[in-house]
Amino acid sequence: MRISRSRRRRALRTMLVAPYADAAATLTESPAMRTLALLTTINALGNGLFATISVLFYTQQLGFSVGLVSGALMLATVLAIGGDLVAGKFSDTASPKPVLLAGLLLSALATTLLLLVGNQVSFVLALCLISLGQGLCMSSNTTVIRRVAQENPALARASLRSLLTLGISAGALLAGLVLAEGTAMAFRIAILGDALTFVIAAGLLMRIVVPAAPAGVGGRPRPMLPNRRFAIFSLANGAIGIYLQVLSFALPLWAMIHHPELIWAVGVLVALNALLTAAFQVPASAGIVSVTGASRRLVLGAACLAVSYLFFLSGWSSSPVLLVLALSTFLVAHTAGEVLYTAGTMELLFRLAPAQQQGRYGAFYGISNGLVSSVAPAALGAAIALGGGWGWWLLAAVTVLLAVLIRAVSGAAGPVDAPEQ
Numbered sequence: 001m002r003i004s005r006s007r008r009r010r011a012l013r014t015m016l017v018a019p020y021a022d023a024a025a026t027l028t029e030s031p032a033m034r035t036l037a038l039l040t041t042i043n044a045l046g047n048g049l050f051a052t053i054s055v056l057f058y059t060q061q062l063g064f065s066v067g068l069v070s071g072a073l074m075l076a077t078v079l080a081i082g083g084d085l086v087a088g089k090f091s092d093t094a095s096p097k098p099v100l101l102a103g104l105l106l107s108a109l110a111t112t113l114l115l116l117v118g119n120q121v122s123f124v125l126a127l128c129l130i131s132l133g134q135g136l137c138m139s140s141n142t143t144v145i146r147r148v149a150q151e152n153p154a155l156a157r158a159s160l161r162s163l164l165t166l167g168i169s170a171g172a173l174l175a176g177l178v179l180a181e182g183t184a185m186a187f188r189i190a191i192l193g194d195a196l197t198f199v200i201a202a203g204l205l206m207r208i209v210v211p212a213a214p215a216g217v218g219g220r221p222r223p224m225l226p227n228r229r230f231a232i233f234s235l236a237n238g239a240i241g242i243y244l245q246v247l248s249f250a251l252p253l254w255a256m257i258h259h260p261e262l263i264w265a266v267g268v269l270v271a272l273n274a275l276l277t278a279a280f281q282v283p284a285s286a287g288i289v290s291v292t293g294a295s296r297r298l299v300l301g302a303a304c305l306a307v308s309y310l311f312f313l314s315g316w317s318s319s320p321v322l323l324v325l326a327l328s329t330f331l332v333a334h335t336a337g338e339v340l341y342t343a344g345t346m347e348l349l350f351r352l353a354p355a356q357q358q359g360r361y362g363a364f365y366g367i368s369n370g371l372v373s374s375v376a377p378a379a380l381g382a383a384i385a386l387g388g389g390w391g392w393w394l395l396a397a398v399t400v401l402l403a404v405l406i407r408a409v410s411g412a413a414g415p416v417d418a419p420e421q
Contacts, residue, residue, distance in 0.1 A: 032148045032208050033156065037163055039204040043104075044164045046197030048171020049190055050111070051248045052270050053178050056256060056263070057187050062117055066253065070381035072124045073249075076131035077374035081367060083135020088143075096143035097210045101202055103136030108198035114191055147211050165278040169271040176267025179252075182260075226361050230352050232409045234365045236402040237345055238372025242395065243305045245376045246334065247273055250312060253384050258315035259323065269331055276335045285343040291351050295407035298344025302403030304337030306396035313389040341403075348410055 058069045087099045110129035117123045142157070149156030178190045226234070247270050255263045288294050311330035353361035383391030 030148075035204050035208050036145065036148055037160060039201045039208075040160045041163045041167045042197050042204070043201045044167025045171045045174075046194040048168035048270070048274070049175050049178075050171075050194040051168075052172045052175030052252070052267050053187060053190055055249050056179065056252045057114070057191065058123070059253065060256065061184055061187050062114075062123065064120065064123060066381045066385055068120060068123075070377040072127045073377035074374050075124065076127045077370065077377075079128050080131040080135035080138075081370040081374075083132045084138045084370075085367075087136045088139035091140045091143040095210060095212070096140040096147065097205065097208070099136055099140035100144055101205055103133045103140060104198045104202040104205065105133075106136065107133035108195045108202070109133075111191060111195040111198065115188055144205075144208070144210055148208065162278060165274050169274040172267045172270035172274065174267070175270070176264045179266060180264030182263065226353070226357075226364050229409050230361055230364075231368075233348060233352055233406050234368045235372055236406050237365075238369040240302060240305070240341070240399050240402050241369060241373040242376040242379055243308075243334070243338065243341075243399070244373070245380060246308070249377055250380045250384060254312055257384075262323070265327065269327065272331060273335050273338070276331075277339055280335070280339050281342065284339040285346070288343060288347045291348065291410050294344045294347035294351065295410045296344070297340050298348065299400075299403045299407050301337045301339070301341025301344060302399050304333050304340060306337075306399045308334035308337060309392045309396040309399070312383070312392045348406070352410060 055069065058064050059066060083103070087096075087103065090096075091099050107130060110126055110133055113122075113126045113129065117126055145157050145160060175190065178186045225231070247266075251269065252263070252266050255266055284297070288297055308330050311326060311333075314326075349362070349365060353365075379395065383395055
């Protein structure tokens with residue numbers, strides 16, 4: 001009995017450790033992969049830092065209204081989508097390396113220009129250039145990974161994703177120190193630090209030799225108008241995707257309004273969210289074997305996200321104990337919603353698209369999601385600016401209703417589901 005129990009424990013340890021061992025082996029198998037791993041970590045560090053402090057830098061340090069910032073971010077998101085499309089086309093037909101290099105350098109330059117902003121026009125211009133640079137980086141970075149990790153690009157991307165999460169978490173913790181300091185000098189040093197990470201990443205990229213595309217590999221599929229079921233799923237999912245900007249946009253503003261003395265906690269919450277999401281995403285995705293199971297998981301995640309929105313209805317200022325409890329509940333609800341909703345979404349993305357048209361449907365999904373979710377800053381800004389808290393009730397209700405719509409549409413006239421396990 002003891003021997004059998006010991007063997008089971010060893011098997012369990014092996015099962016838990018094996019994925020991390022495979023990831024480490026993948027990231028160290030060649031000089032190019034090691035350099036790419038370092039590049040990813042440094043870039044993620046800057047991204048985590050900037051994402052956590054940016055909205056407060058725009059509103060508190062530069063003095064722009066939430067409405068202006070929301071509108072500028074919406075325009076910038078549309079430009080990022082355009083940059084991504086251009087980058088994807090050129091990366092497939094030529095080489096992704098110069099596209100990624102251009103995106104990194106443009107991001108560095110545009111981020112530095114934020115320090116020279118003197119009016120609304122220069123502010124909007126700087127944000128648009130930052131987003132254009134990030135758009136150039138998106139598809140080109142994916143293509144670089146696919147070319148460098150020729151034998152197993154899926155494992156390489158998943159392994160780099162882990163480093164990305166760790167880098168964002170570390171950047172968010174650094175951002176907490178900046179927010180705690182709260183001075184203009186601290187914010188400006190952080191902005192320069194973010195710009196420097198792009199420059200370092202560009203230098204590392206120069207050392208990577210990116211192989212040419214394998215012979216016979218076709219270009220990126222063009223987006224196509226999908227069937228009605230998939231179109232509704234994509235558009236509704238894009239609207240629910242507002243939650244992706246709650247931690248970086250809404251939470252810092254809420255903290256500044258209600259508890260400026262605890263603004264440093266924003267960085268801690270962002271870091272914890274990134275780590276918890278990375279830790280629980282795989283378990284949250286386990287056991288989904290049908291459209292019905294995926295849509296059920298999606299609705300549960302949307303309900304958790306809706307609950308997390310209700311945190312913003314109050315300042316929670318009656319006592320420090322209540323504030324800590326409220327923040328903890330918010331973090332748990334938001335993170336649970338994120339991992340459950342993502343698990344359902346990714347499964348539906350695969351199952352609702354015809355097997356022969358996965359690439360074309362996926363292209364429509366990416367573009368439509370980006371365009372619809374570009375309104376996230378405006379929607380969150382309105383919820384923050386409008387009194388009475390009814391904006392948050394509306395966001396919560398719309399999130400649940402859209403998730404229910406996705407479930408209803410996903411199960412309508414679809415293929416026979418496999419039995420749920």
